[in-house]
Each structure stands twice: as C-alpha cells, then as structure tokens.
Amino acid sequence: MGPGTRDVQLHERLVAGDEGALAEAYNEWSSLVHTLAARITADHDAAQDVTQEVFVHLWERPQAYDPQRGALRTWLCLLARRRALDWSRRRQARARYQTTAGTAELATHRGQPAVDDALTWETEAKAVREAVRALPEAQRDVVLLAYFEGHTYRDVARELRIPEGTAKSRLRAALATVAHRLADEGILER
Amino acid sequence: MDPHDGIAGLLGAWALDGGESEDAAAVEEHLRTCAACAGEARRLRAAAGWVGVGDVLPAPPGLRERVLAEATRRRPPTLLRTLTRAYAAQVELLDEVLGSVGPDAWRLPDPRHRDVRGLVAHLTGNDAMLAADLGGEVAPAADDVRTAWRRQAELLMGRLRDDGDGSLDEPVRLAARRGTPVRPLRDALVQRTFETWTHRDDLAAVVGRAQEAPPAADVRRIVDLSVRVLPDALRAAGLVHPGGGVRLALEGPGEGEWVVPLGHPGPVARVEATVRADAVAYTRLVAGRRPVAALGAAVTGAGAVAGPFLEVASTLGCD
Numbered sequence: 001m002g003p004g005t006r007d008v009q010l011h012e013r014l015v016a017g018d019e020g021a022l023a024e025a026y027n028e029w030s031s032l033v034h035t036l037a038a039r040i041t042a043d044h045d046a047a048q049d050v051t052q053e054v055f056v057h058l059w060e061r062p063q064a065y066d067p068q069r070g071a072l073r074t075w076l077c078l079l080a081r082r083r084a085l086d087w088s089r090r091r092q093a094r095a096r097y098q099t100t101a102g103t104a105e106l107a108t109h110r111g112q113p114a115v116d117d118a119l120t121w122e123t124e125a126k127a128v129r130e131a132v133r134a135l136p137e138a139q140r141d142v143v144l145l146a147y148f149e150g151h152t153y154r155d156v157a158r159e160l161r162i163p164e165g166t167a168k169s170r171l172r173a174a175l176a177t178v179a180h181r182l183a184d185e186g187i188l189e190r
Numbered sequence: 191m192d193p194h195d196g197i198a199g200l201l202g203a204w205a206l207d208g209g210e211s212e213d214a215a216a217v218e219e220h221l222r223t224c225a226a227c228a229g230e231a232r233r234l235r236a237a238a239g240w241v242g243v244g245d246v247l248p249a250p251p252g253l254r255e256r257v258l259a260e261a262t263r264r265r266p267p268t269l270l271r272t273l274t275r276a277y278a279a280q281v282e283l284l285d286e287v288l289g290s291v292g293p294d295a296w297r298l299p300d301p302r303h304r305d306v307r308g309l310v311a312h313l314t315g316n317d318a319m320l321a322a323d324l325g326g327e328v329a330p331a332a333d334d335v336r337t338a339w340r341r342q343a344e345l346l347m348g349r350l351r352d353d354g355d356g357s358l359d360e361p362v363r364l365a366a367r368r369g370t371p372v373r374p375l376r377d378a379l380v381q382r383t384f385e386t387w388t389h390r391d392d393l394a395a396v397v398g399r400a401q402e403a404p405p406a407a408d409v410r411r412i413v414d415l416s417v418r419v420l421p422d423a424l425r426a427a428g429l430v431h432p433g434g435g436v437r438l439a440l441e442g443p444g445e446g447e448w449v450v451p452l453g454h455p456g457p458v459a460r461v462e463a464t465v466r467a468d469a470v471a472y473t474r475l476v477a478g479r480r481p482v483a484a485l486g487a488a489v490t491g492a493g494a495v496a497g498p499f500l501e502v503a504s505t506l507g508c509d
Contacts, residue, residue, distance in 0.1 A: 005445065005446045005447050006446075006447075008446070009410065009446055012407050012410065013269075016268070016269055016272040016273075016407065017265070017266075017267050017268025017269050017271065017272055017355075018267065018269040018272075019258070019261075019262055019267040019269070019355065020269075022258065022261055023254075023258060026254055026257060026258065027254075030248075030249040030253070030254065030257075031246050031247065031248045031249055032243060032246060033249075034247075034248075034249035034250075034253070035242075035243060035245070035246045035247055036242045036243065038247075039242055039244070040242065048249075048250065048253055048256075051249055051253060051257065052253070052256065052257045052260060055257045055261060056257065056260055056261045056264060059261040059262075059264070059265055060261070060264050060265045069232070070232055070235060070236060071236065071239075073239065074235060074236050074238075074239035074240075075239075077239040077240070077242070077243070078207075078235070078238065078239050081242060082207065121243070121246040122246070124240070124243065124246075125243050125244060125245055125246045128240045128241065128243045128244060129244045129245070132241060132244070143206075143241060144241075146203070146206045146208045147206055147238070147241045147242055148242065150207070150208075151208060152203065152208045152209060152210055153200075153202075153203040153208050153209065153210075154210060156208070165199070167203075168199050168200060168202060168203055169199060169202070170202075171202030171203050171205075171206065171208065172198075172199065172201055172202030172203075172234065173202070174202065175202050175205055175206075175233075175234040175237045175238055175241075176202075176230075176233070176234065176237075178237040178240065178241065179233045179234060179236060179237035182236075182237060182240060187240070188233070188236050188237065188240075189233075189236070190233075
C-alpha cells in the first residue's frame with residue numbers, strides 16, 4: 001500500500017460527487033495553492049481567481065487527476081503554477097497593447113496572522129526554501145526562471161546565454177537535488 | 191545518442207512543463223515503457239511541485255465559501271445519487287440470484303433466519319424501516335417475498351430519486367442486532383448496500399453459488415462506516431483507552447488506512463496496535479460472517495488490544 005492511499009480515497013469521493021471531499025482538499029491545500037498563485041502573479045485578485053480555478057477544476061473534472069501518477073498536492077501545485085503563468089502571460093499581452101499598464105501589487109497578505117492550514121506547511125516551506133537556497137547558483141537561476149517565468153529550457157538558455165543542453169541538464173540536476181533534500185526531510189518519497 | 195539518454199536529459203524540463211511542445215509527447219511515450227525514467231520523472235515532478243513554496247500564507251478568509259459555492263454551482267454534488275446507485279446495483283445482483291433459484295430453494299435452511307424466505311423477509315423489513323424514516327411508502331406484506339422485497343427496494347429508491355445531497359445528513363435509524371442507532375442517511379444508505387450484498391453472499395452459500403465482493407468503492411465506504419460507528423461500540427463494550435487508537439491497514443480492493451479511537455471521540459494520540467488484513471475479509475467480519483480467527487489478520491503492537499477490538503467490530507452487523 002503506497003503513501004498515496006489518502007489521495008486515492010479523496011479522489012474516489014470527488015468522483016462520487018461528495019462535496020465534503022472538496023472541502024477537505026481546500027482546507028488542506030488552499031494556502032499552498034494560493035501562495036504559489038500570489039507569488040507568480042504578484043496580484044491579489046489574480047491569486048484568488050487562480051485558487052478558485054484550481055479547486056473548481058478538481059471538482060468538475062476529478063478524472064483529470066490520476067492518483068497512480070503522483071500526489072494530489074503536487075498536482076494541485078503544478079496546476080496552480082500553470083494557471084498563474086497563463087494569467088501572467090495574458091497580462092503581458094494586454095500590457096503590450098495598453099499604454100497604461102496597471103501597477104501590480106505583490107499580493108501576499110503580510111498583515112494577516114498566519115493561521116490554520118498555512119501553519120501546517122511551515123516545516124515544508126522552510127525545507128523547500130533551504131533546498132532551493134542550497135543549490136549551486138547556476139542551477140538555482142535556471143530552475144527559478146523556468147518555474148516562475150514559465151520558460152522552456154530553450155528560453156532559459158537564450159536568456160542566460162548558455163547552451164540548451166546545459167539548461168536541460170541543470171534543470172534536471174537542480175530538481176534531483178531538491179527532491180533528494182526533501183526526501184531527507186521526509187517530505188517526499190525516495 | 192541513445193534515445194533513452196535523450197529523453198532522460200529532458201526530464202527536468204518536462205517536470206516544469208519546460209520542454210518544447212514536440213518534446214512532451216516523446217517524454218510521455220517513453221515513460222510508459224521505461225520504469226527508470228518514470229521513477230525519476232515522478233520524483234522530479236514532485237520536487238517541481240514544491241519549488242515555489244517559499245513562504246506559505248493562508249488564503250484570504252471568504253475565499254473558501256466563494257470557491258465551494260462556484261464549484262457546486264458548476265457541478266452539483268451527487269453523493270446521494272452515487273450511494274443510491276450502489277444500492278441499486280446490489281439490488282439487481284440479489285434479484286438475479288433470487289430469480290435463478292428454484293421454488294424449493296425458499297425453504298432451504300438459513301443459519302440466522304430459519305430459511306431463505308425468512309432471510310429475504312428480514313432484509314425487506316430493514317429496507318422498509320429506512321423508507322418509513324424518510325416518510326416514504328412501505329410495501330404491503332405479500333405472500334411472494336421476492337416480489338415484496340423488490341417492491342420495497344423500488345419504493346425506497348423512488349423516495350430518494352428527487353432528493354439532493356442536503357438530505358444525506360437527515361437522521362434515520364440503522365438496522366442493528368440490538369436497538370436502532372440513529373445515524374445520518376449517508377450511513378444508512380451504505381448500510382443498505384452492505385446488507386443487500388451480505389445477504390446475496392448468504393444466499394449464494396445456501397444454494398452453492400460463488401460469493402462475490404462488491405466494487406472497491408463500496409468496500410471502502412463500508413469500512414468508513416464501520417470506523418465511524420466503532421468508537422461508540424467500543425465504549426459500550428467497555429474498551430476505552432483515552433487517546434489510544436487502533437490502525438486498520440487494509441489491503442486488496444477497497445484498500446486504505448484508518449485509525450479508530452478506542453472508545454473516545456478522538457483525536458488519537460497514540461496507535462496501540464496495527465491490524466493488517468484484506469479489506470473485503472474485514473467487511474465480512476463486520477457483517478458477522480467471519481470470526482476473528484478466520485480474518486487472517488497480522489497484528490503488530492498490543493495484541494491484547496487488537497483482539498477485543500476485532501471482537502467488537504464483528505458485532506456491528508445487523509444479521
């Protein structure tokens with residue numbers, strides 16, 4: 001029995017149309033999803049819209065997630081990133097046609113007390129920060145550009161003026177190192 | 191270059207959707223046949239999921255209600271329909287077995303209800319109790335027990351057809367060996383499926399047909415139900431360990447892990463014993479159709495807790 005049993009059960013309940021399962025998923029992962037969306041879009045409203053899109057998508061199309069292929073948390077985080085990047089690209093496209101581009105505010109809720117589910121991710125968030133910080137600079141640059149800007153390895157290579165093969169291998173090495181460190185912390189499976 | 195190396199080199203980019211469009215299909219294709227790359231891809235993707243999580247802050251208050259309302263507006267909840275369908279499927283299967291036995295079978299002895307006729311009448315009575323609690327129609331008694339049972343099942347399903355998921359919390363009586371505990375409709379519906387399946391098994395044993403397990407999702411819901419009612423049953427049996435719990439690690443169709451508070455409302459601070467068993471076998475134990483000794487369970491931790499725990503679980507059925 002794999003550690004994904006809970007994901008299997010939640011998935012089954014979502015497919016069955018049990019709204020309690022959606023509420024549980026939201027309670028557990030909304031702070032992660034919202035944090036990623038806020039960091040990528042740097043926009044308060046967009047972060048909320050992306051969070052909504054992610055959980056509505058999970059509810060409307062639970063079959064799109066396959067528990068055999070990985071954790072629900074990973075799936076939600078990557079979907080949040082994808083949707084947030086889509087929003088950022090749309091905004092860039094809009095900005096190119098508008099003389100007055102709106103000023104984006106960083107939409108992290110600094111004034112709010114960190115409560116509930118956000119606190120439960122403190123250990124993980126710290127481990128991730130440290131794992132990313134510990135990467136060799138060359139690898140870190142590559143992975144952060146790809147992650148936050150949604151660049152392909154070719155874009156990354158062009159931007160950093162490195163060969164495409166180097167961009168690819170740095171991405172692979174950086175993620176492998178992060179995976180290894182998170183496994184050491186018991187956050188990811190080996 | 192070995193095509194494997196070419197694909198492996200792309201895995202980091204792929205994990206972040208950072209391959210070129212023509213790469214993704216090639217990677218996915220390769221992952222289907224290369225276990226080593228599939229394992230690495232899974233690890234890298236899991237790491238990629240975490241990369242942006244630097245400083246987690248709570249989602250704004252109010253967003254939860256907005257998200258849940260929009261989700262259920264776009265796809266109304268369907269758990270009631272799912273549970274009713276699961277019950278209906280078991281009704282069809284039992285009806286098929288009943289239809290296949292000859293007129294002599296009705297007088298074949300049943301260990302709990304005298305004969306097959308008594309068994310079906312007992313099931314009909316429990317279906318009628320739920321129908322009555324829901325304000326539905328109770329089928330009149332009939333000489334033909336199969337027809338009476340089928341009619342009652344149809345009346346119950348008909349009663350549920352127009353309800354929404356809100357009614358799942360409605361309190362109704364559960365069938366039990368002693369008394370009639372009141373639980374939400376969601377539990378009673380799982381019990382109807384469970385009991386209908388159990389009696390199909392009984393009938394199969396009487397007429398010499400093979401027993402069949404229900405779908406995995408049904409098995410899991412039956413285990414869930416047992417886990418919800420166990421703390422009260424344990425307390426009634428005097429098995430109360432404040433803060434203590436038993437972990438059920440069930441395998442096979444319906445597999446999963448559950449932690450049951452030992453006679454208290456929870457949470458569980460320490461797991462005193464772990465019981466590993468087949469999930470379907472465990473549900474048969476709960477139905478009272480399999481003694482603890484025949485469960486084939488592997489127990490770790492306090493055997494002196496696990497034994498009595500399983501004895502209580504084996505009394506949850508309604509015969």
